[in-house]
Amino acid sequence: xxxxxxxxxxxxxxxxxxxxxxxxxxxxxxxxxxxxxxxxxxxxxxxxxxxxxxxxxxxxxxxxxxxxxxxxxxxxxxxxxxxxxxxxxxxxxxxxxxxxxxxxxxxxxxxxxxxxxxxxxxxxxxxxxxxxxxxxxxxxxxxxxxxxxxxxxxxxxxxxxxxxxxxxxxxxxxxxxxxxxxxxxxxxxxxxxxxxxxxxxxxxxxxxxxxxxxxxxxxxxxxxxxxxxxxxxxxxxxxxxxxxxxxxxxxxxxxxxxxxxxxxxxxxxxxxxxxxxxxxxxxxxxxxxxxxxxxxxxxxxxxxxxxxxxxxxxxxxxxxxxxxxxxxxxxxxxxxxxxxxxxxxxxxxxxxxxxxxxxxxxxxxxxxxxxxxxxxxxxxxxxxxxxxxxxxxxxxxxxxxxxxxxxxxxxxxxxxxxxxxxxxxxxxxxxxxxxxxxxxxxxxxxxxxxxxxxxxxxxxxxxxxxxxxxxx
Amino acid sequence: xxxxxxxxxxxxxxxxxxxxxxxxxxxxxxxxxxxxxxxxxxxxxxxxxxxxxxxxxxxxxxxxxxxxxxxxxxxxxxxxxxxxxxxxxxxxxxxxxxxxxxxxxxxxxxxxxxxxxxxxxxxxxxxxxxxxxxxxxxxxxxxxxxxxxxxxxxxxxxxxxxxxxxxxxxxxxxxxxxxxxxxxxxxxxxxxxxxxxxxxxxxxxxxxxxxxxxxxxxxxxxxxxxxxxxxxxxxxxxxxxxxxxxxxxxxxxxxxxxxxxxxxxxxxxxxxxxxxxxxxxxxxxxxxxxxxxxxxxxxxxxxxxxxxxxxxxxxxxxxxxxxxxxxxxxxxxxxxxxxxxxxxxxxxxxxxxxxxxxxxxxxxxxxxxxxxxxxxxxxxxxxxxxxxxxxxxxxxxxxxxxxxxxxxxxxxxxxxxxxxxxxxxxxxxxxxxxxxxxxxxxxxxxxxxxxxxxxxxxxxxxxxxxxxxxxx
Numbered sequence: 001x002x003x004x005x006x007x008x009x010x011x012x013x014x015x016x017x018x019x020x021x022x023x024x025x026x027x028x029x030x031x032x033x034x035x036x037x038x039x040x041x042x043x044x045x046x047x048x049x050x051x052x053x054x055x056x057x058x059x060x061x062x063x064x065x066x067x068x069x070x071x072x073x074x075x076x077x078x079x080x081x082x083x084x085x086x087x088x089x090x091x092x093x094x095x096x097x098x099x100x101x102x103x104x105x106x107x108x109x110x111x112x113x114x115x116x117x118x119x120x121x122x123x124x125x126x127x128x129x130x131x132x133x134x135x136x137x138x139x140x141x142x143x144x145x146x147x148x149x150x151x152x153x154x155x156x157x158x159x160x161x162x163x164x165x166x167x168x169x170x171x172x173x174x175x176x177x178x179x180x181x182x183x184x185x186x187x188x189x190x191x192x193x194x195x196x197x198x199x200x201x202x203x204x205x206x207x208x209x210x211x212x213x214x215x216x217x218x219x220x221x222x223x224x225x226x227x228x229x230x231x232x233x234x235x236x237x238x239x240x241x242x243x244x245x246x247x248x249x250x251x252x253x254x255x256x257x258x259x260x261x262x263x264x265x266x267x268x269x270x271x272x273x274x275x276x277x278x279x280x281x282x283x284x285x286x287x288x289x290x291x292x293x294x295x296x297x298x299x300x301x302x303x304x305x306x307x308x309x310x311x312x313x314x315x316x317x318x319x320x321x322x323x324x325x326x327x328x329x330x331x332x333x334x335x336x337x338x339x340x341x342x343x344x345x346x347x348x349x350x351x352x353x354x355x356x357x358x359x360x361x362x363x364x365x366x367x368x369x370x371x372x373x374x375x376x377x378x379x380x381x382x383x384x385x386x387x388x389x390x391x392x393x394x395x396x397x398x399x400x401x402x403x404x405x406x407x408x409x410x411x412x413x414x415x416x417x418x419x420x421x422x423x424x425x426x427x428x429x430x431x432x433x434x435x436x437x438x439x440x441x442x443x444x445x446x447x448x449x450x451x452x453x454x455x456x457x458x459x460x461x462x463x464x465x466x467x468x469x470x471x472x
Numbered sequence: 473x474x475x476x477x478x479x480x481x482x483x484x485x486x487x488x489x490x491x492x493x494x495x496x497x498x499x500x501x502x503x504x505x506x507x508x509x510x511x512x513x514x515x516x517x518x519x520x521x522x523x524x525x526x527x528x529x530x531x532x533x534x535x536x537x538x539x540x541x542x543x544x545x546x547x548x549x550x551x552x553x554x555x556x557x558x559x560x561x562x563x564x565x566x567x568x569x570x571x572x573x574x575x576x577x578x579x580x581x582x583x584x585x586x587x588x589x590x591x592x593x594x595x596x597x598x599x600x601x602x603x604x605x606x607x608x609x610x611x612x613x614x615x616x617x618x619x620x621x622x623x624x625x626x627x628x629x630x631x632x633x634x635x636x637x638x639x640x641x642x643x644x645x646x647x648x649x650x651x652x653x654x655x656x657x658x659x660x661x662x663x664x665x666x667x668x669x670x671x672x673x674x675x676x677x678x679x680x681x682x683x684x685x686x687x688x689x690x691x692x693x694x695x696x697x698x699x700x701x702x703x704x705x706x707x708x709x710x711x712x713x714x715x716x717x718x719x720x721x722x723x724x725x726x727x728x729x730x731x732x733x734x735x736x737x738x739x740x741x742x743x744x745x746x747x748x749x750x751x752x753x754x755x756x757x758x759x760x761x762x763x764x765x766x767x768x769x770x771x772x773x774x775x776x777x778x779x780x781x782x783x784x785x786x787x788x789x790x791x792x793x794x795x796x797x798x799x800x801x802x803x804x805x806x807x808x809x810x811x812x813x814x815x816x817x818x819x820x821x822x823x824x825x826x827x828x829x830x831x832x833x834x835x836x837x838x839x840x841x842x843x844x845x846x847x848x849x850x851x852x853x854x855x856x857x858x859x860x861x862x863x864x865x866x867x868x869x870x871x872x873x874x875x876x877x878x879x880x881x882x883x884x885x886x887x888x889x890x891x892x893x894x895x896x897x898x899x900x901x902x903x904x905x906x907x908x909x910x911x912x913x914x915x916x917x918x919x920x921x922x923x924x925x926x927x928x929x930x931x932x933x934x935x936x937x938x939x940x941x942x943x944x
Contacts, residue, residue, distance in 0.1 A: 116830065116832065117727075118723070118727060118831070118832040119830040119831055119832045120726070120727065120831075121830070160672060161670075161671075161672040161676075162672075163670060167670065171647075172670050174670070174676065174679070175643075175647060184922065188918050188921065188922075189918065190917075190918050190919045190922055191916075191917065191919065192916075192919055193897070194830075194892070194895040194896055194897055194915070195830045195895040195896070196828040196829055196830060196860075196861055196862075196891075196895070196896040196897045196900060197828065197830075197831070197860045197861055197862075198633075198635060198639065198644050198646070198828055198860055198862060198897075198900050198901065199633075199828060199897035199899065199900060200632060200633040200634075200683055200897075200899045200900060200901050200902060200903040200904070201897045201898055201899050201903075201904055201908070201911075201912060201915050201916070202683070202904055202912050202915075202916055202919070202920070202923050202941055202942075203680060203683065203684055203688075203922075203923045203926060203927075203941075204633075204646065204676075204679045204680060204682065204683055205916075205919055205922055205923070207646070207676045207679030207680070208675060208676060208679070208680055208926075210676065211672055211674070211675065211676055212675055216675075227729075228727075228728070228729035230729075231729075251590070254592070255589075255590060255592065255700075256700070257699075257700035257702075257703075295773060297769060297773065298770060298773075301767065301769065301770075356668040356669065356670055356671060357668055358588065358591040358593070358666075358667045358668060358669075359590070359591055359592075359669070360588065360590040360591045388668075388669045388670055389668055389669055390668075390669075390670065419668075420666070423666040423667040423668070424666055424667070424668040425665070425666055425668045425670075425671035425672075425673045426673055427671065427672045427673050428668065428670050428671060428672060429670065429672050430672060431672040431673075432672070432673055432674055436673070439673075440673060440674050443666070443673050443674075444663075444664075444673070444674060444677075445662075445663065446660050446661065446662050447662045447663065447664055447674070447677055448674070449660065450656065450660075450662055450675075450677055450930065451674050451675045451677070453929045453930055454675060454680075454926055454929060454930070455675075456929065457925045457926060457928065457929030458922065458925055458926070469674055469675075470674075
């Protein structure tokens with residue numbers, strides 16, 4: 001049996017034989033750094049998702065770009081898939097191995113190669129996580145602002161075009177990756193740019209690889225922008241009568257140009273979950289978590305302006321503080337929202353999905369989605385980086401119930417089409433992976449043909465993370 | 473005679489015959505909107521550059537994306553080059569037609585299709601210029617901040633990844649194009665994204681086309697981010713004892729996180745040129761032009777902080793003002809810097825080149841370049857968007873002197889290699905065009921192979937603006 005382009009073009013038996021050959025060659029080269037144990041393989045196919053695990057044939061722990069290049073060359077010679085692995089915290093099955101192959105675990109590549117504090121940038125290997133980096137640069141007065149829920153690897157964050165709570169002010173990985181080193185499908189090592197803040201020299205290979213989910217090349221090193229730790233930070237919580245009111249406050253805040261650093265929505269169910277999980281006593285109503293960065297005078301001004309907007313939108317009294325310990329507790333709870341939601345129904349699995357719409361459509365999209373959840377009797381808290389028009393729904397699913405799984409999938413379909421219909425996107429920050437491939441065509445139309453042509457040109461044998469983004 | 477890939481692969485006679493056929497077909501379809509007059513053709517090959525004009529076979533004035541698609545389909549069928557034309561203000565020969573072909577003039581596509589003030593974005597046709605857009609949206613409280621020296625078309629600005637004086641705060645076209653519509657080499661129309669502020673859905677076709685200089689597709693429509701007109705603007709001028717001192721002040725300003733909106737360097741010769749051309753009476757010394765955007769309190773705070781930094785770097789007393797008329801006169805003079813420089817030596821032509829380096833290397837790069845200019849006896853004022861590490865040199869060249877031309881070219885070569893050697897780029901905002909093709913390989917190494925593979929995949933017959941970026 002053979003498959004159409006986008007899947008592997010060789011049959012199962014030949015594939016298995018080729019993989020066995022590659023495993024033999026790599027074992028001789030990498031010794032104990034190659035594992036074929038079931039536990040290690042399963043763990044490397046596992047993602048924080050409801051999708052089934054599809055384990056690779058072997059896992060190799062790589063310590064350098066040169067080693068990654070070596071591994072890819074062996075795989076290329078035998079047309080065996082290569083899947084890059086960082087922390088395995090992606091949400092759409094990005095590290096699954098539907099056609100087997102070699103998983104390259106990049107966690108040993110955990111060095112911060114250079115910190116150029118004077119240029120507000122640094123160079124890290126792909127396996128460095130965001131908190132490792134922030135710990136490392138703590139004394140420089142700088143920080144790296146992109147913060148997805150998980151403590152993900154920076155290579156993985158680049159590969160999925162990740163963002164997080166600070167993106168409304170600091171941008172996403174798209175804006176914060178200055179350059180990267182990647183191993184292409186034939187093993188060639190490419191450095192996409194220098195460290196200049198801007199360049200008009202040729203095609204933007206950096207941005208092409210950011211968000212390509214390992215399907216065009218394996219990112220092994222990343223040059224990142226850093227930001228100065230703000231002189232002052234203020235933050236607080238504001239509850240609203242309705243979720244629409246909260247969204248209206250967000251819209252007005254963005255439109256009036258308040259440079260809010262974080263503005264996160266939790267719906268009532270998510271607040272309940274957070275209270276239970278993180279031992280908080282928040283009022284159980286639609287709630288915004290906010291943070292402002294600037295000078296002492298600046299954050300006071302921003303906080304007060306937001307308070308006025310909130311009051312106009314049915315918001316409660318906005319109490320803000322510059323006390324670090326209060327803020328830390330709040331944001332820890334926000335980052336744990338996923339686990340808090342999971343804890344609402346122990347035994348069920350959380351299907352975490354995200355969409356993003358133009359901010360003017362946010363209230364409408366959130367309200368329609370809330371109605372959809374209620375009409376279908378789903379348990380599904382919502383939480384979002386609403387300053388960007390981006391929100392998440394966590395649908396709790398009994399994985400033993402085909403009915404619940406089908407209902408959850410249908411809900412995700414309606415949500416994606418709703419967002420696309422509002423000139424938005426089927427994923428603001430999680431990526432396509434396996435889970436959202438079918439929505440890509442609705443969103444991009446003929447653009448998918450251009451993506452396929454690029455994939456075909458740069459990876460003619462489809463060995464780079466096959467079965468993601470474009471397959472099927 | 474045939475050429476290697478990157479140039480046209482058909483011989484001259486066949487090319488001319490094919491072009492004649494295409495011109496006949498298009499004349500029947502477009503009538504008087506197609507011109508083959510020498511004057512029109514010459515004008516459309518002309519760029520603000522020292523490079524020789526290479527006219528296309530015909531110019532068609534297109535009024536819609538559909539028309540552009542029609543024209544490209546005819547050209548594709550006969551393998552005849554297509555060159556997009558906006559305002560012809562590019563600096564590296566981007567609109568030249570070294571292999572002839574059809575120039576598509578997009579100036580009739582000058583409609584602002586939509587303004588979504590509530591989302592801080594708008595949709596414009598490619599022929600709308602930056603000042604046309606800003607005039608159109610004047611009453612919305614919003615503005616489009618990217619401002620190259622010329623009043624360029626927004627399609628052209630996207631195609632060359634342009635920036636300008638505001639980029640240090642608002643980013644370049646890379647950050648400010650949300651989505652675009654492009655006609656690909658086979659005439660397919662692609663819309664690269666919706667209007668969501670961020671997306672992780674598939675390859676970043678927007679960023680691939682931004683900066684591709686018409687070699688992958690013709691940009692016909694652009695969705696742009698807008699910014700709120702700041703509540704308060706302050707600005708001023710500060711002179712320094714040395715150019716290094718001025719650069720040091722810039723570096724410290726950026727490093728200390730002052731969100732400066734504009735910070736422009738003029739060296740002594742450029743100040744002299746500006747005084748003469750724009751009837752100003754600036755002190756003839758290395759000078760920074762600055763602007764701060766924010767609240768009343770914010771701009772006062774920023775201006776005062778900069779004043780302290782300047783004083784530490786040998787800067788004169790920094791006088792700032794919020795008076796609109798003073799600021800406007802200053803920035804008009806800054807935008808006229810190119811013409812002011814040209815006027816230094818009437819009869820000579822200005823070779824305008826730009827590089828960009830990490831900000832920590834700025835003082836060193838500018839000082840070495842100044843020494844280089846002096847050692848070689850060139851007349852070459854410098855001016856730059858130094859907050860980004862980006863600066864321009866305008867070498868005045870007697871086009872009748874082969875010696876002067878050779879010296880200018882050698883200087884540009886040394887400047888490019890100096891910037892690349894400092895982890896910078898051979899062009900921060902002008903693009904590669906014809907003028908900088910030979911430096912691309914030095915800067916990108918094996919990355920150029922990836923660029924070629926993409927070009928080959930998306931434009932197999934090399935009809936899209938051939939002889940730019942990758943040719944030769």
